[in-house]
Every structure is written in structure tokens, then in C-alpha cells.
Amino acid sequence: MPSFLAYGKVLYSSMRVENNEKVILVETRPTGIHGLDELMNGGLPDGRVVLLIGGPGTGKTILAAQFLYKGIKDHKENGVFVSLDENKNHFYSEMGAFGWDFAGAEKDRKFAFIDATRATKASMLKEEIYKEETRSLKGKELPIEKLASELQNKIAYVGAKRIVVDTLTALFYRFPDPVERRTAVVDLIESLADLNKTTILTTELQHLGLERNAIPEEYLVHGVIMMQTLFSGGTTTRALQIEKMRGTKVNPNLVPYTIDRNGIEVFPNMPLFEEK
Numbered sequence: 635m636p637s638f639l640a641y642g643k644v645l646y647s648s649m650r651v652e653n654n655e656k657v658i659l660v661e662t663r664p665t666g667i668h669g670l671d672e673l674m675n676g677g678l679p680d681g682r683v684v685l686l687i688g689g690p691g692t693g694k695t696i697l698a699a700q701f702l703y704k705g706i707k708d709h710k711e712n713g714v715f716v717s718l719d720e721n722k723n724h725f726y727s728e729m730g731a732f733g734w735d736f737a738g739a740e741k742d743r744k745f746a747f748i749d750a751t752r753a754t755k756a757s758m759l760k761e762e763i764y765k766e767e768t769r770s771l772k773g774k775e776l777p778i779e780k781l782a783s784e785l786q787n788k789i790a791y792v793g794a795k796r797i798v799v800d801t802l803t804a805l806f807y808r809f810p811d812p813v814e815r816r817t818a819v820v821d822l823i824e825s826l827a828d829l830n831k832t833t834i835l836t837t838e839l840q841h842l843g844l845e846r847n848a849i850p851e852e853y854l855v856h857g858v859i860m861m862q863t864l865f866s867g868g869t870t871t872r873a874l875q876i877e878k879m880r881g882t883k884v885n886p887n888l889v890p891y892t893i894d895r896n897g898i899e900v901f902p903n904m905p906l907f908e909e910k
């Protein structure tokens with residue numbers, strides 16, 4: 635199996651044979667999250683968009699932030715965090731609890747934070763969208779375009795290779811109309827895919843348990859990782875699964891993970907529940 639050299643580190647790659655002739659090669663980037671890269675044959679697919687789905691409090695924001703911080707510190711890959719639901723101070727202080735100094739990385743021009751909650755509200759007011767027809771698609775589309783262009787500026791400013799958008803769920807509240815929401819979600823995912831950066835997009839899973847229906851966003855992205863909290867026999871277990879990763883051989887098992895003061899750790903070889 636071929637491997638690539640970049641920044642002095644070996645990056646893994648994987649192959650998939652389709653119709654016994656077409657070979658797709660996807661280079662992968664280590665997330666730096668212990669155990670997770672093992673599940674994905676080395677890491678996340680380079681330059682692609684992966685959807686991170688999970689219930690409230692499953693650790694989506696922590697995992698995504700850890701991917702960016704490890705990228706900056708251990709893999710010389712700078713990052714941009716686009717927040718649609720919490721402000722910069724809140725994010726910096728929460729992530730500081732894990733020893734991740736995002737403010738320092740920002741000063742060193744290795745990281746940028748986009749407060750998309752404020753930006754979108756401000757742009758809506760500036761463009762006087764509230765005066766327009768509430769169903770005007772033009773007005774509703776504008777914030778996504780602005781977001782994409784601000785993202786491009788920040789990517790250029792820090793030379794970013796990794797992007798996080800947290801969380802798609804916030805758009806659901808901004809676009810109550812299902813057709814407008816769908817347009818906004820597709821626009822956002824397409825804009826992210828066009829940037830060719832290794833991207834994690836988070837979204838909420840409004841459901842508990844092992845069985846669920848796929849959400850439409852899953853068909854638009856390159857890969858899907860699912861995080862959930864399972865309850866069995868009075869025990870609560872955090873569990874993670876790589877549901878899809880095009881062009882990469884993955885371990886599709888549901889495996890346990892923990893959150894502690896160092897962040898997230900995944901255990902690919904550990905059983906989900908202790909044998910009694």
C-alpha cells in the first residue's frame with residue numbers, strides 16, 4: 635500500500651477497487667485523536683467534508699476542536715473554526731479546560747475563529763432582509779454566501795488545511811421553512827466541498843438507540859462519523875462508529891470512547907459493554 639510523505643510525517647492512503655478496474659486513492663490526515671485514526675485507516679480523507687453526527691453532549695464540539703488543535707500542534711496544519719452556535723470567548727474558555735490554547739494559536743496566525751452567529755445576524759440586518767418578504771430566497775441565501783467568502787478570507791490568512799463548522803443544527807432554526815433550509819444546507823455543504831480542505835461539519839442526532847434513519851445530509855458528504863450515548867443494564871457508555879468513508883477502508887464497528895481532561899479518546903479494540 636503506498637504512503638505519502640508530507641511535513642516529514644507519513645500519511646496513510648487507502649484504495650478501493652470498483653468493478654475490478656477503477657482504483658480510487660484517498661490520502662488521509664491523522665486527526666491526532668487517539669484510537670480514531672486507527673478506525674479510519676490513518677485519519678480523515680484529505681480535502682473532503684465529513685459529517686459528525688451526535689446527540690446533545692456527546693462531545694461533537696470537543697472532537698472537532700481537538701482535530702483542529704492537534705492539527706496545529708502536531709501536524710503543521712492550521713485551522714479555522716466556524717461557530718454557528720457559541721461565541722469565541724465561550725469556546726476558548728471551554729477548550730482551555732483541555733489545555734488547548736486557541737487564543738495563543740490565533741495570535742500566532744495558526745488559527746481563526748469565525749463567529750457566524752453574529753456575522754449572519756449582522757449581515758441580515760445590514761442588508762435589511764427583515765424588510766423583505768420573509769420567504770425571499772435571495773435574502774435567505776445571502777448569509778451562506780457571506781459565510782463562504784469570510785471563510786475563504788480566513789483560510790488564506792492562516793493558510794488553513796483544516797476546517798470545522800459547528801453546528802449545522804443552528805441553521806435548522808434559522809430556516810424554519812423546509813425548502814429554504816434544504817437550500818441553505820446544500821449550499822453550505824457544496825461551498826465547503828469546493829474549498830478542498832479537510833473538514834468536519836457537526837450536526838445533531840435527535841434520537842437515542844442503535845437503529846435510526848439516515849438524514850439527507852449524509853448523502854451529500856464524503857464521510858459520516860456517529861457519536862452516541864448508549865444505556866444498557868443501568869450502565870451508560872459513549873460509543874462511536876464510522877458509518878461511511880468513501881474511498882477508505884474503515885473499521886465499521888461501534889466502539890467505546892471517553893471524554894476526560896485530555897479530550898476524547900477512542901478504544902477500537904475494547905468491547906462496548908463489560909462482560910458480567
Ligand SMILES: Nc1ncnc2c1ncn2[C@@H]1O[C@H](COP(=O)(O)OP(=O)(O)OP(=O)(O)O)[C@@H](O)[C@H]1O
Nearest residue numbers: 688689690691692693694695696697731893894895
Ligand atoms: N473535563 C471533562 N471530563 C469529562 N467530560 C467532560 C469534560 N469536559 C466536558 N465533558 C463532557 O463533554 C460533553 C460536552 O461536550 P461537547 O460540548 O463537545 O458536546 P456536544 O456534542 O458539542 O454538545 P451540544 O450538542 O450541546 O453542542 C458533556 O457531556 C460533558 O460531560
Ligand SMILES: [Mg+2]
Nearest residue numbers: 694695696800
Ligand atoms: Mg457542541
